[in-house]
Amino acid sequence: MPEDDPAAPRWRRRKEARPREIVDAALTVFGERGFAATRLDDVAAQAGVSKGTLYLYFPNKEELFKAVVREAILPNLDMAERLLAGAQGPSFALLETLLTLFATRILKSRAGSIPKLIIAEAGNFPDLARFYYDEVIRRAFALLAAVLERGIARGEFRPVDVDSTVRLIVAPMLMSALWRSSFEALEGRPPDVAALLAAHLDALRRTLAPEGGPSP
Amino acid sequence: MPEDDPAAPRWRRRKEARPREIVDAALTVFGERGFAATRLDDVAAQAGVSKGTLYLYFPNKEELFKAVVREAILPNLDMAERLLAGAQGPSFALLETLLTLFATRILKSRAGSIPKLIIAEAGNFPDLARFYYDEVIRRAFALLAAVLERGIARGEFRPVDVDSTVRLIVAPMLMSALWRSSFEALEGRPPDVAALLAAHLDALRRTLAPEGGPSP
DNA sequence: ATCTAATAACTGACTGGTCAGTAATATTTT
């Protein structure tokens, strides 16, 4: 029981700081429980406010969730797009950078739980699925497609089926994120993301290499 | 309004047929809604019985779900294991058969919704996750690892990191299953599973080929 | 064959608990 100073106010008005704190708490709780099973009371408790306060800043649960996605995922996408725009060197190195970025910035952070969450709730909350598809998936796929096309145009990659290959690139990363949220506790050891990433990059190098030999 | 024959009974005793019908209905509704969001009233309606009847045959929602997994997934795993046990020819052909089997028997059937379901609910229903991990995932991974080791032993595959490679093999298949349940409605065209499978097999052929040239 | 218990299968209203969202009220700040 920390507070007993009768002069200390029971709470303070902190209009500026609340939204960030609430979104941060929501990321934690949504990540642990999923969208439907998350209680707004728990989010409020995690943020150190009451449930009513949530409704001063966000009109409902769904909009709160969208705010979480905007804060946790979109900045990383922005960064990735800037990387592509400024790329000079070989395309495979760019691909490597992007996947490593994903493995470190998303997988290891609390944001890694968001893909699972979306997949889990897409059927029951189609608006959420639409939002994520438009704001994240479409952009991420376009980004990777652009990298592949750049590599093909520069003769670094053989001419693959771009759409399928994008999915092949994404799948192991996505699967790692899902695994973390679902089965990590059940397997003895933690999943060796570094080994998986290395194997994946190795496989991609072989898959994308032009027929005549290894890429320059 | 079908029934008006006053002589027709309102219901019949059909002790033998009920469990199968209930499990079948449950697969449909769980697949559409997930575990937590499924109402047993809806399962009952779909099966043409009342909710009380469900509890005559299954002690609770969780056991009903396990019955669904046993009926929809395990027979396919049995078949896959028999395929490996009786394999004579090249290991890559076996791998190809297994993946094609998965794409047709699981992805295209209603059972394709189960992986999503498990991933979605694993965090909130650890018993379910444990059950699925032990009965399905462990076995499937062991199966694929055995195929890889067979290929390596026979000199058909180069010596890869088996654990990571199993995950690389599974990931695109799993992702297809998840996509179907989550985003198929949002994309214009249906996902081209055949193209993805072809690209995946092509990539695997290149990834697994021994250094000296293509496998025999 | 027909009637008559006895039993097994099934129904559906009810309970207890949960939780998103709202209304009424309180405290802090200006």
Place this chain on the structure above:
DNA sequence: AAAATATTACTGACCAGTCAGTTATTAGAT
């Protein structure tokens, strides 16, 4: 004092699981 910010208590909808009662079926008696 008034406005802004926050809390607390409440409402209404939802649903897994239960159980007292109902209906179909079977077996035994006539």
